[in-house]
Amino acid sequence: MSFRCCSLFVISFPVAAQTEQALYTAIGLLSIALALAAISIFRLKSRLSKLLQAYKAAEKAVLGFYALHDDISGFPNKFFLQQQLDKLLKKAPEQSFSLLLMKISQFDKVNHLLGHSNSNLVLAQIAQRINEQLKTADEALTFEFRKQAPVRLCHLGGVDFAVWIACNDKPNLAEYLADNLEKTVPEPMIVHGCAIDYQLHSGIAHYPQHGTQLSELLERAYLALQHHSWLQGQSQVFSADMLHYSTDKLTLMAELRQAIEQQQLALYVQPQVDMQSREVLAGEVFVRWRHPSRGLMTPDSFLALAEETGVIYPLTQWVLTEAIATIAQLDKAGLEGKIAVNISSQDLLQDELIDSLDILFAKYNVKPQQLILEIKEGAFAARPSQSISMMQRLHKMGVELMLDDFGTGLSSLSHLRQLPVQSVKVDCSFINDLHKSDIHTAITGAIIDMARNLGLGVIAEGVEEKEVEQKLLRMGCNRGQGFLYSRPFELSGFAVWLKHWQQQQHTKLR
Structure with a gap:
């Protein structure tokens, strides 16, 4: 009886040893796998963090672009213009400048004829035409470059645009540019077989004679634009006489x-x-x-x-x-x-x-x-x-x-x-x-x-x-x-x- 037990004992011993050794090996391998997984997770987490940061940076850049650009035309907006003027006027407060304001007239007919989406495309094309005409106007403020071409047009919103012009030794430069733009930009556009006609009217206010703040200059340039577009022969340049006419009188x-x-x-x-x-x-x-x-x-x-x-x-x-x-x-x-x-x-x-x-x-x-x-x-x-x-x-x-x-x-x-x-x-x-x-x-x-x-x-x-x-x-x-x-x-x-x-x-x- 004792012999059998002893025999069993002798026989089972090497099997238990092998199992224990395998277990240790498995635990070691598992530890290595867990360590590698931890390293991978850490690396993945680091990579995800970098990707998230890059995404946030890209999102911030996109949001920053749209904060400073019009969402229809893609051109710099009023906030961008204000930023640039704040910097420019701090550096050169004694210089003379002109604010050239432009408005597309009769655009409501385009909206009615083509619908909102198509009219937005037309508006963007007109903006591009205006900017193209400004490519040789080196005195105009350049906001940025696109495909090595200067962007000098500001889209104030709606159908209103603006150009900021340095005119120290050329006091009539803004008027010359305004006349040129009014004559050359409004070429008919063919959209879906329809010929789209429009006009461009302008108004000019001079810095610092007519104001030192952008809001004031815009207001007076718009008043000049009203006179120029509604009253034939009226100059585009603001004058104090224009203040005597109310909007009601001009409308009349x-x-x-x-x-x-x-x-x-x-x-x-x-x-x-x-x-x-x-x-x-x-x-x-x-x-x-x-x-x-x-x-x-x-x-x-x-x-x-x-x-x-x-x-x-x-x-x-x-x-x-x-x-x-x-x-x-x-x-x-x-x-x-x-x-x-x-x-x-x-x-x-x-x-x-x-x-x-x-x-x-x-x-x-x-x-x-x-x-x-x-x-x-x-x-x-x-x-x-x-x-x-x-x-x-x-x-x-x-x-x-x-x-x-x-x-x-x-x-x-x-x-x-x-x-x-x-x-x-x-x-x-x-x-x-x-x-x-x-x-x-x-x-x-x-x-x-x-x-x-x-x-x-x-x-x-x-x-x-x-x-x-x-x-x-x-x-x-x-x-x-x-x-x-x-x-x-x-x-x-x-x-x-x-x-x-x-x-x-x-x-x-x-």
Whole structure:
């Protein structure tokens, strides 16, 4: 029994030893594997940490780019411009600079036609065109380089862009660049078979004359841009005079330009009558504006502003066209009559006035003698020699000239003898109370005598009562205009009114 146990013991001993040795080996291998795994995990963790850092750095760079660039065009934005100016003006605070502001007009039509996504592509292309035109403008601030090409355009947002220009020895450089960009950039784009038209308008503010802060310069450059785009002939450069015009007034003048094109205007006429023979000698026209939201507007609401802002000339051209066309209609109807049109001092300074009248007379087969131009005394105050020269050319052409509101100012008295006018109009302020005031009677009598001594005809404006008419006739004034004869009515009814008036007078004579 003991023998068997001993035998078993002898036999099992080497097996246990081998198992233990294998176990130690396995544990060693496992330890090595765990160590290698730990090393790998550490290395992986280190690599992941580096990748995470690189990702964060890249994300930060991307976020930094978009923080300083417009997300539609990719060009530097207002924040980028402000950063650059802060650095630049600290280094060179005494230098002169210009802020050139540009705006794409009529872009809302592009949005409507192409949709938001496509219009964004067009906007980016326009921005690229502008920047391409600036590649030779070394005086413009360079924000960065892309493919070795300078980026000099700032996208302020929407359809507004800006360029910052050093102009120490070139004070008119910004204007030159603005004119060039307005002419060369707006080439039609073909998108999905559609030709996309647009315009570029600009405004300029100078540092430090017009401001030292970017916000102030942008505000004044935008005001200059409004004047330049809405008022033809207005310079792109800001001036203090622009501060006098509110946005409402500028909007009104922009709407007036559209009104001329969209036939929102109408002409009213008031007859001028020979107070003795009752013959209608002419009809003076007055413009009315049928504004879509403001209603019917009289000349007092917009004419003075139109003259100040330079919109008066296209308005006068429209009035002249309508007036001369009406004269032709009267001729066809067998009715004799002249049309009187008021023109401003600004109209007299337009050299093309003569040529435009020549074209209209030829187009409608109307004689120049059938047109009367009424000119206020104040028209000669600013540039008397140039104004008188234009009047002499009009007189030579055959147009009848009348001095309007005569007696209300003294500016033209020194020029009266050399003015080629055929008649004067006594202002209604003297006529209204003629029969009630001795002073008005004396002044009106002196004006009539002065005009007659100079060989000029006299017309009284504002005749409303028969008593006033009779007093004017005794003073030697034969022509009158006022409510006594007719209130202003639409010019389209002038021919009918004339026939009716002639019939009435013929009946009275019987």
